[in-house]
Amino acid sequence: xxxLHVTFRVGTADYALPAAQVLHLESFExxxxxxxxxxxxxxxxxxRGRVVPVVDLxxxxxxxxxxxxxxxxxxxxxxxxxxxxxxxxxxxxxxxLDETSFAQPPExxxxxxxxxxxxxxxxxNRLFLxxxxxxxxxEELTHA
Amino acid sequence: xxxxxxxxxxxxxxxxxxxxxxxxxATANASLLEIETAxxxxxxxxxxxxxxxxxxxxxxxxxxxxxxxxxxxxxxxxETLVRAADRAGGSLHRGAVEIALQAVGAIAERVRAVAExxxxxxxxxxxxxxxxxxxxxxxxxIPEAAIPPEWRTRxxxxxxxxxxxxxxxxxxxxxxSFVPSEAxxxxxxxxxxxxxxxxAIGEIVKVIPRSVAATADVKLGVAFDILIASDATQLAIAxxxxxxxxxxxxxxxxxxxxxxxxDLDSFEPVERDDGGAILxxxxxxxxxxxLDDLQDQLSLLIASRFRLEREIGCFSELGHNVQRLHExxxxxxxLLRDLRRAILRARMVKVTEVLEPLTILVxxxxxxxxxxxxxxxxxxxxxxxxxxxxxxxxxxxxxVRNAVDHAIELPDQRVAxxxxxxxxxxxxxxxxAGNYLEIVVSDDGxxxxxxxxxxxxxxxxDDDARLLEVLTSPGFSTRDVPTKTSGRGIGMDIVRRxxxxxxxxxxxxxxxxxxxxxxxxxxxxxxxxxxxxxxCGPQAFVVPTAVVDEVIEVDAERIVVPLNLHADGxxxxxxxxxxxxxxIPVVSLGALLAIDSGKRARKALVIRRNGDPIAFTVDRMIxxxxxxxxxxxxxxxxxxxxxxxxxxxxxxxxxxxxLNELGIMARERGME
Numbered sequence: 001x002x003x004l005h006v007t008f009r010v011g012t013a014d015y016a017l018p019a020a021q022v023l024h025l026e027s028f029e030x031x032x033x034x035x036x037x038x039x040x041x042x043x044x045x046x047x048r049g050r051v052v053p054v055v056d057l058x059x060x061x062x063x064x065x066x067x068x069x070x071x072x073x074x075x076x077x078x079x080x081x082x083x084x085x086x087x088x089x090x091x092x093x094x095x096x097l098d099e100t101s102f103a104q105p106p107e108x109x110x111x112x113x114x115x116x117x118x119x120x121x122x123x124x125n126r127l128f129l130x131x132x133x134x135x136x137x138x139e140e141l142t143h144a
Numbered sequence: 145x146x147x148x149x150x151x152x153x154x155x156x157x158x159x160x161x162x163x164x165x166x167x168x169x170a171t172a173n174a175s176l177l178e179i180e181t182a183x184x185x186x187x188x189x190x191x192x193x194x195x196x197x198x199x200x201x202x203x204x205x206x207x208x209x210x211x212x213x214x215x216x217x218x219x220x221x222x223e224t225l226v227r228a229a230d231r232a233g234g235s236l237h238r239g240a241v242e243i244a245l246q247a248v249g250a251i252a253e254r255v256r257a258v259a260e261x262x263x264x265x266x267x268x269x270x271x272x273x274x275x276x277x278x279x280x281x282x283x284x285x286i287p288e289a290a291i292p293p294e295w296r297t298r299x300x301x302x303x304x305x306x307x308x309x310x311x312x313x314x315x316x317x318x319x320x321s322f323v324p325s326e327a328x329x330x331x332x333x334x335x336x337x338x339x340x341x342x343x344a345i346g347e348i349v350k351v352i353p354r355s356v357a358a359t360a361d362v363k364l365g366v367a368f369d370i371l372i373a374s375d376a377t378q379l380a381i382a383x384x385x386x387x388x389x390x391x392x393x394x395x396x397x398x399x400x401x402x403x404x405x406x407d408l409d410s411f412e413p414v415e416r417d418d419g420g421a422i423l424x425x426x427x428x429x430x431x432x433x434x435l436d437d438l439q440d441q442l443s444l445l446i447a448s449r450f451r452l453e454r455e456i457g458c459f460s461e462l463g464h465n466v467q468r469l470h471e472x473x474x475x476x477x478x479l480l481r482d483l484r485r486a487i488l489r490a491r492m493v494k495v496t497e498v499l500e501p502l503t504i505l506v507x508x509x510x511x512x513x514x515x516x517x518x519x520x521x522x523x524x525x526x527x528x529x530x531x532x533x534x535x536x537x538x539x540x541x542x543x544v545r546n547a548v549d550h551a552i553e554l555p556d557q558r559v560a561x562x563x564x565x566x567x568x569x570x571x572x573x574x575x576x577a578g579n580y581l582e583i584v585v586s587d588d589g590x591x592x593x594x595x596x597x598x599x600x601x602x603x604x605x606d607d608d609a610r611l612l613e614v615l616t617s618p619g620f621s622t623r624d625v626p627t628k629t630s631g632r633g634i635g636m637d638i639v640r641r642x643x644x645x646x647x648x649x650x651x652x653x654x655x656x657x658x659x660x661x662x663x664x665x666x667x668x669x670x671x672x673x674x675x676x677x678x679x680c681g682p683q684a685f686v687v688p689t690a691v692v693d694e695v696i697e698v699d700a701e702r703i704v705v706p707l708n709l710h711a712d713g714x715x716x717x718x719x720x721x722x723x724x725x726x727x728i729p730v731v732s733l734g735a736l737l738a739i740d741s742g743k744r745a746r747k748a749l750v751i752r753r754n755g756d757p758i759a760f761t762v763d764r765m766i767x768x769x770x771x772x773x774x775x776x777x778x779x780x781x782x783x784x785x786x787x788x789x790x791x792x793x794x795x796x797x798x799x800x801x802x803l804n805e806l807g808i809m810a811r812e813r814g815m816e
């Protein structure tokens with residue numbers, strides 16, 4: 001069985017999210033900095049009439065920040081009632097991923113990505129890392 | 145295509161049920177309290193009994209639609225009792241009121257269970273049995289001769305009962321007529337306003353329409369005969385009914401004999417005994433989130449108008465003639481402002497309605513605590529945003545509960561102290577400048593013992609402001625202290641928190657032995673704010689103008705950095721600035737938010753927190769405008785000092801700062 005996924009790039013790796021969790025993609029200009037928020041929060045953006053927090057995935061994954069380019073995208077995701085944006089280096093593709101190709105992430109990767117990666121999928125010799133969005137947007141924060 | 149068996153959205157339906165049921169419960173409670181008061185005055189309130197009946201009947205119907213059997217059972221039992229009371233002329237005895245209040249409480253409990261998706265417990269057998277064995281009140285009788293003949297055949301048993309009780313209590317009974325005319329209508333006077341006016345000064349027993357000769361002025365050809373029991377003077381009654389004093393007759397005199405009678409059925413809406421029914425039909429209940437949506441859409445529209453204006457500006461710079469475009473955009477701006485005002489009005493509720501739950505609370509607290517308390521509510525016609533009301537109510541409940549539970553002495557103690565036996569708790573509300581409300585909760589109880597609190601807190605307390613600070617510090621108020629001696633104790637930090645979350649303030653005055661008075665100052669609405677916008681380091685912010693006492697010039701040379709270095713050698717963020725001969729603490733907002741060194745600061749916003757001023761330096765002021773504020777609720781960005789966001793017209797969110805909270809943060813850091 002295959003499922004539609006949105007794929008995007010952060011650093012040197014390709015990531016994938018089930019399309020059902022993605023509301024839309026936006027280009028990124030600037031976000032309003034929120035003093036006191038976690039450092040990986042790029043800020044607030046107005047997206048189609050809604051004000052959403054944007055998480056910089058580079059910072060969230062412990063990578064160095066880079067100059068923003070025209071390729072940068074915000075993947076707007078919905079988890080339960082929460083809506084947030086994920087700032088990624090680029091996002092172009094929508095692919096069908098075969099769930100039978102999903103494998104446990106290698107242990108070393110798992111530690112590096114701090115448990116954000118839930119599985120690794122392969123498609124035409126390319127690797128896609130599947131990520132846990134609710135953990136990325138800080139589900140632990142909502143219980144604080 | 146809908147499948148025939150597709151389940152309806154029960155969730156949405158349950159939400160509507162809860163909202164409606166809660167309203168009906170409030171009505172039932174209010175009616176019961178009115179009936180109880182009437183027992184005290186030896187009068188009856190047939191209308192309250194009927195309202196109670198209607199509320200119970202509707203609750204029963206709603207509950208059976210969604211199949212919550214226990215609520216149906218309790219409501220049904222109580223309805224039976226109340227119907228008997230209605231037949232008996234509209235009176236319930238004290239015991240029956242007590243049981244009815246319990247039963248309504250049991251219904252309320254189960255409605256809450258539905259709201260919270262908990263299991264609804266069975267109807268308590270003991271309660272049902274008690275309701276079943278309770279009899280309604282006794283019937284007072286009235287001699288037939290005391291009723292004017294033309295009214296004799298037209299009064300129901302309950303109306304006769306009402307007359308009898310009025311006569312018994314020596315309340316004068318009057319008859320009068322009101323003729324709806326073109327002239328009256330032009331002045332806004334209708335039978336509805338007359339009912340309302342008379343209802344305010346007496347108890348309307350009956351209103352009967354009759355036909356009169358139609359004239360140019362009296363086009364409808366209808367007059368209304370009104371029977372009313374009232375202590376008011378003939379003149380006052382005439383004025384309330386917008387008629388001549390000569391047309392108001394004491395009961396012993398005759399009313400002009402009605403001409404030909406009209407078919408009563410055609411006057412059904414008027415004949416109903418609640419003047420509100422006609423007005424009531426024009427009311428729509430709307431869930432608040434829908435109004436929020438509307439407001440969000442509107443703010444997008446406003447932002448897009450700003451963009452349009454900017455584009456027109458560019459056109460103009462290119463040498464195009466944009467005069468007519470300017471005119472259109474200007475009109476659009478005015479229309480949008482009007483629209484925003486209209487949406488705001490739709491969000492408003494009467495403060496009186498908001499305070500309603502307090503009456504039932506005070507009654508039950510006083511009962512269980514053995515105190516005698518008179519609750520006075522005084523909010524007149526003041527209105528506030530439903531969203532503010534919902535957030536504010538817990539704070540008011542807290543203050544009133546504290547007053548009744550801890551501040552008020554037992555009746556005998558009060559008498560020994562030379563105070564009236566019945567204590568007074570007063571909740572009043574007035575509108576103050578800048579779209580703010582001041583709600584005062586005061587009592588005439590024992591007051592707060594400043595010295596005792598100072599000993600317990602182990603610090604000197606010189607004034608009420610300092611006392612409140614100690615009482616509302618979380619470390620103090622959550623400690624389990626013997627509250628009977630201090631007069632106040634638990635949970636005051638929550639009250640302060642609610643006020644500051646709303647962008648408001650809590651203050652207090654107290655006098656040992658005489659009572660305490662708390663003042664909550666909150667904005668009428670949190671959806672729209674009048675704000676100052678300013679630049680601080682790399683970004684723009686806004687703050688509500690209402691919290692800003694003054695904007696002052698900052699000259700770096702006027703800032704004094706005191707020698708309070710931290711142990712690690714870094715400077716405290718608090719410095720001092722001279723203002724009208726006084727040194728006040730000043731904080732660099734940029735440094736506090738860790739976004740800027742604050743070196744370019746040229747202005748400072750002075751706020752007052754419980755009377756103590758504190759200044760925040762900013763780079764420069766941008767302007768002052770009215771904006772739509774959205775709250776920030778996502779956990780990622782829910783940080784102290786930030787109250788919400790707004791759009792200043794550039795399509796980007798601008799942060800709304802809570803300077804009160806930032807002031808507390810600065811002080812805490814300064815003291816570290």
